[in-house]
Amino acid sequence: MSIVDVVNAPERNELGEPAPWWRQAAVYQIYPRSFADANGDGLGDLPGITSRADYLAELGIDAVWLSPFYPSALADGGYDVADYRNVDPRLGTLADFDTMLAALHQRGIRVVVDIVPNHTSDLHEWFQEALAAGRGSAARERYIFREGTGADGAEPPTDWVSAFGGSAWERVADGQWYLHNFAIEQPDLNWAHPEVRADFVTTLRFWSDRGVDGFRIDVAHMLTKDLTEPLPSRAELDALPRDGKHPTIDRDDVHEVYAEWRAVFNSYDPPRTAVAEAWVDRARVPLYSSPDSLGQAFNFDLLEADFDAAQFREVVQDNLDLAATSGSSSTWVLSNHDVVRHATRYGLPHPARDAAGHPTRKHGIDWVIAVASGGGPAGDASPVLDREAGERRARAATLFMLALPGSSYLYQGEELGLHEVAEIPDAERQDPTFFRSAGDDFGRDGCRVPLPWEAMSATGSSSFGFGADSSHLPQPEWFSEHAVSVLDGDPESTLTLYRRALALRHRLQTEERLEWIETGRADVLHFRRPNGWEVVTNFGAEPYPLDRAGVVLASELLPAGILPADTTVWCSPLR
Incomplete structure (x- = not known):
């Protein structure tokens, strides 16, 4: 890997106006209970985040998104909220939140917090x-x-x-x-009730007044419902079109809520931002990402795609077209707290797909568990997890993603090249999916295991420097190879690659457009950004001739004139 100095790209839109920070931001998701533990109780906390503020600044991100840190019984990893305007005592206090916010703001890092409006905790x-x-x-x-x-x-x-x-x-x-559309402990709210609407406006103002820069809206498409009797059966409900009039999903009237929220956001200077987690039909995404609504919506299509050139190109073009329709910018995601980490996904054979072409998540996690235990799910040949190939493809996919127009969302630990943790004993699992499915679906615990900060030998601690002698989810021995202390300073490590990519991205970022350049190979993608920034990714197994000057970064070492398999390169004429 290599990098050269480049001139700063103008932080302006095409009209010469200052572009909102979020349009092309690199946002780092923190799952607070698994990031860093300052008080040694085995659970990550807000002071732990503050203690790692320099790490986050050195990584080069623009913002952090905090998964819920509110008082919660943890029936669903904190997404069962008992009090929307407080901090879980196990994670700290409001004063700790203010200290953390100030520490991040002092380093130029904005803060986005999770809002969970579809349901509360049953302890609320x-x-x-x-x-x-x-x-x-x-x-x-x-x-x-x-x-x-x-x-x-x-x-x-x-x-x-x-x-x-x-x-x-x-x-x-x-x-x-x-x-309760989710766990038993998560009763759905009635969004036709004026007190519900008013209380969430109060919550948005509470955190905005404290200095929060934006909000991530959990299951934004499910708030409003029409439950007029008689209620339909499950089969009838599933058969209804999702055209804005469905009784429970993606109703048009949810945007009355978000129009009110947008007025709140715009009453601040600068306006608070918001991004919707909205699993809706493609044509309806712009309703959530329009400037009159939340302003931006997650795009999970890359996350669902195989490491495949045709799929990546289709996803990128479709979502850039959607962003142009709404006037927003697109978002790009490869991993988060709900899915198998992409280093592992890319190291497994392509997952089974449903009739709509989406990967079957359960099948994929079954294979992860099977690899860890040395077997294969019933009816399948024993799968083989190629860890090195998965990490190599993950690095290539990340460089591809970070070069795209729009904002990129990174999930804690991916900068360390972490794989999914499969080897979690049943007795130590926490995800309600595991228990509600009687163990048939292993759930999401494997991507929520606390981060390794120090190699085992450096601390003598069984939590790899997380902060305690043990962590709330067990960490495997192989975490030692991925610890921050091991990767820090290694010029070829994944951590170094992320730091270099994010630093360079800040200086190369330009207008939200790209031009595809034909490569003569279906498994190689090449695009150019308006300032001459070029990106080439080899998704195939065979090397690709690379006759490019101005290489500034590559996901793997480059032999002269060759782009190896599973590799991305950035080129720029700027010096």
Whole structure:
């Protein structure tokens, strides 16, 4: 790998106006409970993040996105929120949050926080009030309670299934049922209720007033619902088109909520930003990313693609076209807290795909577990995880992604080349998916294992410098090879590559456009940004002749005149 100095790219849009920071930002997702533990209790915390502020600054990111740090029983990794305007005591205090925010802002790093508006924790004061108040109470109107069916109402109102398995309804002591599209401990809110809407506006202002720069909106497409009786069956619900009028998914009226939020965001200087996690049909993404709504929406298409040139090109072009429709910028994601890490995905054979062409996630994680245990899922040939190929392809895919117009979202630990952790004993798993599926789906714990900061031999600690003698999820022995202390200063390490790429990206970033250049090979992609920044990725197995001057960065060592397999190179005429 190599890098040369280049001139600064103008931070202006095509009209000569200052471009909003988020349009082409590099955002680093922190899962707080697994980042750094300052008090030695085995759980990451806010002071732990503050202690690593210099690390984040040296990495070269523009912003961090914090997964939930609010009071929570951790039924779903913190996405079961008991108090939206406080900090979980195990993670710190509001004063600790302010200290962390100041430390990051002093280093030029903005802060985006997670907002979880579809549901609360069952420990939230509103839900506890609803349980105590009983049938017909005003308190229950903030949630979605219904009478059951069958004899004495002993059967749920419908046969709907939650995202984590099992019924989407749970019965309470007085016989009524409440809707939970996720875990039992996550009752869905009633977004037709004015108190619900007003309270979230208060929450957005609370964090904005503290200096937060933006918000990531969890399951942004699920808030509003039309549950007029009679309720449809699961089969009927699944068969309904998702055209804005579906009873529970991607309803047009959710944008009335976001228009109100946008007014709140725009009342600050600079305006607060927001990005939607919205799993919706492609044509409806611009509704969430328009300037009148949240302003930006996650694009998960690269995350779902194989390491394949045709798939990558189609995803990029489709999403740039979508961004042009909405007036927003696209977002690019390869890993996050909900999926198998991309170093592992790319090291496995291509996953099974459903009828719509999407990878079957469960099949992929089954293979990861099987590789760790030395076997294969029933009916499959024993899979082979090629760790080196996975890491090499992950580095190439990351360099490709970081060069695209738009914002890039990185997930903690990918800069260390971490693989999915498969070897977690059943008794130590935490993901509700595992328990609700009776162990049939291993869930997301493998990408949420605490980071290794020090090699085992350097600390004598069993948590690799995470901060305690043990961590809340077990770390494997091979983490020692990926510890920050091991990779730091190694010119060929993945950590060094990320640091160089992010530093160079800041200086090369230009208008949000690209031009495809034909390569004569279906497995090699080449594009050029408006200032002459060129990117070539070899997705194939055979080397590709590379007759390019001005190479500034490559994901692997480059033999003279050759772009090896599974490698990306950046070229620039700038000096």
